[in-house]
Amino acid sequence: MRNIVTMKDIADELNVTVMSVSKALSGKEGISDELRSRIIKKAEELGYKKNLLPNEDENTRNIGILVAERRINSNAIYMSLQQPLIASLTQLNYYGITEIISDETEHLQLMPKILKEKKVVAFIILGQMEKEYISLLKTAGIPYLYLAHLYDDETNGIVDDxxxxxxxxxxxxxxxxxxxxxxxxxxxxxxxxxxxxxxxxxxxxxxxxxxxxxxxxxxxxxxxxxxxxxxxxxxxxxxxxxxxxxxxxxxxxxxxxxxxxxxxxxxxxxxxxxxxxxxxxxxxxxxxNCENMARLAAESIIIKLENPKYHIGRKIVHGSVIIRDSVNRKKI
Incomplete structure (x- = not known):
């Protein structure tokens, strides 16, 4: 059986980003004509075919973003990740749909509306949720990954170290x-x-x-x-x-x-x-590095849609210290 060729395969062959491959294959701006030609040529060489999902409709390009309400209130990083995540999905010709999971929804083990009503083809769990609730989310039977939080026994997401x-x-x-x-x-x-x-x-x-x-x-x-x-x-x-x-x-x-x-x-x-x-x-x-985390999350979930056998793994993104004015050397 022929292996499925994904955008990541093309990107790896040419040492470019998945985002660049997506722009080239979809006719979007943001890359040079020379790079677009190289990508299209390589896609043809590898036998790349766009993965058409069954029963394709207006929801086919929707990716869910699930975030617990109490996590938004307690840590601003989740909101800092949401905007670049939606932007990255848009550049890949997908659309991010956010649903905030209330404490009641999580406690009562209620399926999010976007999963219950099959409004998305995959979803991203943004931040920490109870493990019992995550078990419920998995029963939706569609690709998913974690962003900004990953339990020790999971290897399916993008996190900061x-x-x-x-x-x-x-x-x-x-x-x-x-x-x-x-x-x-x-x-x-x-x-x-x-x-x-x-x-x-x-x-x-x-x-x-x-x-x-x-x-x-x-x-x-x-x-x-x-x-x-x-x-x-x-x-x-x-x-x-x-x-x-x-x-x-x-x-x-x-x-x-x-x-x-x-x-x-x-x-x-x-x-x-x-x-x-x-x-x-x-x-x-x-x-x-929220921009890089969001980009990797968007690319990884799309690759998973193209090739269900693709294993995302645990991808770690490092940040850096920004020195300003609130720290002095200790006085001796």
């Missing part, structure tokens, strides 16, 4: 001379927060710090609702926050206690969201 991110930001602060680092984030509510916290702990252990030197402060409750920050009596020398909004709130709280940031206490955060630049000082952050 949050352990590495925590370790990177932790080492950055230790290099600045700090020996006690407070972590602000609910590690029992969010797997992302837990992995980042463990990364900070790892950085400390390799540099002679003890886990007790990294106290953990909750920013949301078990339902993802924002709660007041309860600071320890003895403040650490610096803080790392699970997201920029929390860091912005923390800085205002510290200033109310007459601490200067970064003069007295330094603060850093993850995700490089809109709150990174709105306050004074501007936040030093670990920036997640």
């Amino acid at each position: 949050n352990l590495y991110a925590g370790c990177t930001l932790g080492n950055y602060l230790i290099d600045k001379g700090f020996r006690s680092i407070g972590f602000v984030g609910n590690i029992h509510f969010s797997q992302i927060a837990l992995d980042r916290y463990l990364g900070v702990i790892k950085a400390g252990l390799t540099r002679g710090l003890k886990p007790a030197d990294t106290p953990c402060i909750n920013d949301v409750n078990e339902f993802g609702e924002e709660i007041p920050l309860i600071l320890p009596n003895k403040l650490p020398e610096c803080f790392i926050c699970n997201e920029c909004r929390t860091a912005y709130k923390l800085i205002h709280q510290l200033e109310g206690l007459e601490y200067r940031v970064p003069g007295d206490i330094s603060v850093a955060a993850f995700d490089d969201g809109i709150f990174a630049d709105v306050g004074i000082p501007r936040l030093t952050t670990y920036s997640v």
